[in-house]
Amino acid sequence: MTQPRHTALVQSLPASVPFVGPETQERARGAGFAARLGANESVFGPSPRAVAAMADAAKDAWMYGDPEVFELREAIASHHGVTAANVVVGEGIDGLLGYLVRLLVANGDTVVTSDGAYPTFNYHVTGFGGALHKVPYAGDHEDPRALLAKAAEVDAKLVYLANPDNPMGSWHDAATVQAMIDALPAGTVLALDEAYADTAPEGAIPPLDMTHPRVIRFRTFSKAYGLAGLRVGYALAHGDLITSFNKIRNHFGLGRVAQAGALAALADQEHLSATVARIIAARDRIGSIARQNGLVPLASATNFVTIDCGRDGAFARAVLASLVAQGLFVRMPFTPPQDRCIRVSVGTEADLDLFAAALPKALAGAADITVS
Amino acid sequence: MTQPRHTALVQSLPASVPFVGPETQERARGAGFAARLGANESVFGPSPRAVAAMADAAKDAWMYGDPEVFELREAIASHHGVTAANVVVGEGIDGLLGYLVRLLVANGDTVVTSDGAYPTFNYHVTGFGGALHKVPYAGDHEDPRALLAKAAEVDAKLVYLANPDNPMGSWHDAATVQAMIDALPAGTVLALDEAYADTAPEGAIPPLDMTHPRVIRFRTFSKAYGLAGLRVGYALAHGDLITSFNKIRNHFGLGRVAQAGALAALADQEHLSATVARIIAARDRIGSIARQNGLVPLASATNFVTIDCGRDGAFARAVLASLVAQGLFVRMPFTPPQDRCIRVSVGTEADLDLFAAALPKALAGAADITVS
Numbered sequence: 001m002t003q004p005r006h007t008a009l010v011q012s013l014p015a016s017v018p019f020v021g022p023e024t025q026e027r028a029r030g031a032g033f034a035a036r037l038g039a040n041e042s043v044f045g046p047s048p049r050a051v052a053a054m055a056d057a058a059k060d061a062w063m064y065g066d067p068e069v070f071e072l073r074e075a076i077a078s079h080h081g082v083t084a085a086n087v088v089v090g091e092g093i094d095g096l097l098g099y100l101v102r103l104l105v106a107n108g109d110t111v112v113t114s115d116g117a118y119p120t121f122n123y124h125v126t127g128f129g130g131a132l133h134k135v136p137y138a139g140d141h142e143d144p145r146a147l148l149a150k151a152a153e154v155d156a157k158l159v160y161l162a163n164p165d166n167p168m169g170s171w172h173d174a175a176t177v178q179a180m181i182d183a184l185p186a187g188t189v190l191a192l193d194e195a196y197a198d199t200a201p202e203g204a205i206p207p208l209d210m211t212h213p214r215v216i217r218f219r220t221f222s223k224a225y226g227l228a229g230l231r232v233g234y235a236l237a238h239g240d241l242i243t244s245f246n247k248i249r250n251h252f253g254l255g256r257v258a259q260a261g262a263l264a265a266l267a268d269q270e271h272l273s274a275t276v277a278r279i280i281a282a283r284d285r286i287g288s289i290a291r292q293n294g295l296v297p298l299a300s301a302t303n304f305v306t307i308d309c310g311r312d313g314a315f316a317r318a319v320l321a322s323l324v325a326q327g328l329f330v331r332m333p334f335t336p337p338q339d340r341c342i343r344v345s346v347g348t349e350a351d352l353d354l355f356a357a358a359l360p361k362a363l364a365g366a367a368d369i370t371v372s
Numbered sequence: 373m374t375q376p377r378h379t380a381l382v383q384s385l386p387a388s389v390p391f392v393g394p395e396t397q398e399r400a401r402g403a404g405f406a407a408r409l410g411a412n413e414s415v416f417g418p419s420p421r422a423v424a425a426m427a428d429a430a431k432d433a434w435m436y437g438d439p440e441v442f443e444l445r446e447a448i449a450s451h452h453g454v455t456a457a458n459v460v461v462g463e464g465i466d467g468l469l470g471y472l473v474r475l476l477v478a479n480g481d482t483v484v485t486s487d488g489a490y491p492t493f494n495y496h497v498t499g500f501g502g503a504l505h506k507v508p509y510a511g512d513h514e515d516p517r518a519l520l521a522k523a524a525e526v527d528a529k530l531v532y533l534a535n536p537d538n539p540m541g542s543w544h545d546a547a548t549v550q551a552m553i554d555a556l557p558a559g560t561v562l563a564l565d566e567a568y569a570d571t572a573p574e575g576a577i578p579p580l581d582m583t584h585p586r587v588i589r590f591r592t593f594s595k596a597y598g599l600a601g602l603r604v605g606y607a608l609a610h611g612d613l614i615t616s617f618n619k620i621r622n623h624f625g626l627g628r629v630a631q632a633g634a635l636a637a638l639a640d641q642e643h644l645s646a647t648v649a650r651i652i653a654a655r656d657r658i659g660s661i662a663r664q665n666g667l668v669p670l671a672s673a674t675n676f677v678t679i680d681c682g683r684d685g686a687f688a689r690a691v692l693a694s695l696v697a698q699g700l701f702v703r704m705p706f707t708p709p710q711d712r713c714i715r716v717s718v719g720t721e722a723d724l725d726l727f728a729a730a731l732p733k734a735l736a737g738a739a740d741i742t743v744s
Contacts, residue, residue, distance in 0.1 A: 004476060014619070023439075066395040091622055157377050229435050229437050229628030229629055256601030
């Protein structure tokens with residue numbers, strides 16, 4: 001029988017996906033992971049107040065969530081000193097990035113990012129027919145100057161910067177990011193992914209300025225707030241840009257349980273502070289383990305540490321494969337030259353004990369495999 | 373400063389949204405509703421096992437949900453006697469309808485629906501640039517023959533049928549729907565919205581046939597399962613069509629809490645059966661209240677009853693406004709001639725006591741207002 005007539009764009013899209021989940025790997029292994037250190041989740045968990053709020057909201061789950069997400073938007077606005085008109089809440093930053101791309105990018109429109117930066121952004125750009133231009137990292141950092149130059153050259157509708165960066169964990173200071181904002185080409189929107197803002201050091205995040213029409217900043221409850229499994233992200237921008245999301249978003253996409261959990265999490269800043277302290281301590285320990293094994297941990301402003309394995313991608317992939325085979329879920333950058341590294345999310349003491357035990361074996365095994 | 377360059381399509385979209393939520397109305401009223409009977413939610417609530425599963429999963433909410441939604445897809449497949457390859461789970465039927473439209477509809481592609489049928493489907497079609505063609509209802513029913521004739525006439529890529537129907541509560545028997553499937557124009561996909569399948573009478577739902585490449589059937593946990601606030605819907609179709617969703621969907625869009633809640637709800641078919649019995653009893657009572665007030669309740673296969681107020685749209689709107697002013701959240705069809713009706717979702721005994729008390733006043737007031 002005749003097949004569905006997919007759009008030409010959809011026919012052109014690959015079947016591959018940005019990330020394979022740990023559960024998929026566990027099913028393939030036939031065994032669970034002993035430590036889950038690959039998706040930059042917060043093993044320290046959400047606020048107990050958020051857990052209680054979710055359990056409470058579960059009883060009311062027969063009611064749709066407020067499609068205006070009013071209370072949560074008000075609370076976010078108050079937290080950041082902006083107005084609710086500057087806030088859109090969505091199904092994680094992933095969902096919001098998809099909406100932003102859809103708002104701006106039609107077939108052939110140009111978009112700029114860094115080669116090796118967040119692949120889900122690229123997935124959305126490709127998915128809406130955008131022409132993606134990539135510039136190299138400058139060392140272990142995304143390169144604002146190169147991004148700006150490329151955006152001007154190709155007349156980009158959208159440019160992406162993550163600060164702090166994933167997968168490298170690096171960051172720019174606020175002045176550098178502000179200089180990028182100030183030098184944005186006319187007509188280019190900056191998607192400033194600040195998923196890791198909560199774990200960044202003082203002075204890394206420029207002040208919020210909701211008067212700029214072309215800067216949109218993404219935040220999330222998935223990282224330091226420990227609510228990756230709830231799927232709540234938000235974006236802060238000029239009211240005009242925020243309003244345009246209402247033309248296309250899934251208005252009932254954010255459920256009652258998710259809104260309640262995020263609201264309670266936001267209200268518990270003590271838990272957030274305590275979690276950030278634990279994240280910093282765990283980062284330090286991952287760094288120590290790396291150094292004890294002769295590797296170089298990169299400075300991190302995130303909830304993970306990227307470890308330079310000191311050789312090429314084949315070597316780092318062998319190290320990663322051994323860690324995975326030993327029951328640790330970890331990931332690594334996809335793109336050279338960043339793929340000389342592995343990326344380890346913060347874990348509990350017990351998680352990092354396992355990592356400390358597994359890494360020497362992984363390095364020894366990788367050295368055997370990759371010496372030819 | 374220069375504004376963001378939205379796509380031409382986005383610039384053409386209206387700012388209006390398909391549904392205003394009850395919370396928005398409550399904020400405007402400055403008071404909560406006494407009964408929530410307007411969004412076809414299940415006031416009888418989710419399975420206690422689902423509530424417990426959500427509360428349990430809340431503690432684990434620091435972990436992303438499985439992006440393959442493996443366990444839930446397996447359970448859904450088993451429940452329906454299909455394979456997991458025939459199942460895609462998403463952020464409510466709303467979210468899945470958006471994905472389906474995006475898969476098939478590019479600028480100017482034709483889509484057919486009924487005038488007065490589910491507006492969120494239309495929202496997605498317009499949002500992706502589709503050309504929407506509408507055919508009238510045949511009485512209180514969507515009209516499969518007219519839909520087919522129009523689909524053939526305009527070479528539609530997609531045609532929408534809800535069975536049972538929202539907002540009228542009516543349904544076709546399985547043979548009628550099967551005849552529509554069998555007569556689908558080559559190249560037309562049928563989006564068969566079966567959100568209310570669980571409350572439909574025996575013989576209304578045609579057997580699942582996953583060999584047809586161009587029929588996709590939508591189900592949800594939002595209605596009889598009582599989990600509207602969790603946002604989990606699914607679609608059943610040929611594996612090739614299901615696979616194409618993976619090219620565009622938000623892979624991490626369905627959180628761990630949502631997956632756990634839906635899985636537990638599906639496992640509790642006793643709760644579902646008991647809920648359906650309560651829904652049927654409440655439908656009967658709404659019908660009695662309508663008749664006691666001289667109105668005609670339409671036969672319903674859903675969790676709501678559409679009540680013919682016997683006059684024109686202005687009259688029904690006045691009845692609705694009075695009910696709302698009396699603290700009852702209810703809605704009504706948007707489009708003539710269906711807008712001679714109001715639509716009342718099933719409620720508790722207490723909810724329906726309020727409705728029984730409010731309706732006579734609403735009718736008296738509306739008669740005063742609309743007699744000129």
